[in-house]
Amino acid sequence: MVAAKKFVLRIDDKMYAALEKWAADEFRSVNGQIEWIIQQQLKSTNRLLPKLRDEKEISSEITTHSED
Template structure:
């Protein structure tokens, strides 16, 4: 399971309100929406490494 770390975030009220509305539209929590947007931006910029392969995951169908 992936480690989670808490981080206090200072954000303008306008941006926070917009993120809250967006998260409600997507049926996500505000925290999940912020993480989703950050992950998407990191993935698009090539800065997010793919997760390590799970050696216990047998996707070959054997």
């Protein structure tokens, strides 16, 4: 399991209420909803690296690039 970074988020009451409703509609916690929203934006702007399947693939990637 990947360790999660913890931080404090200050948010307007109306925005929190909207997030709470949206999260409930999607059967998520507010925290889970915020994480999902951020993840979707990171993906849509190509700022999130795709997950590599396993360490073998990582080793293969490193080896391939070092031989170039």
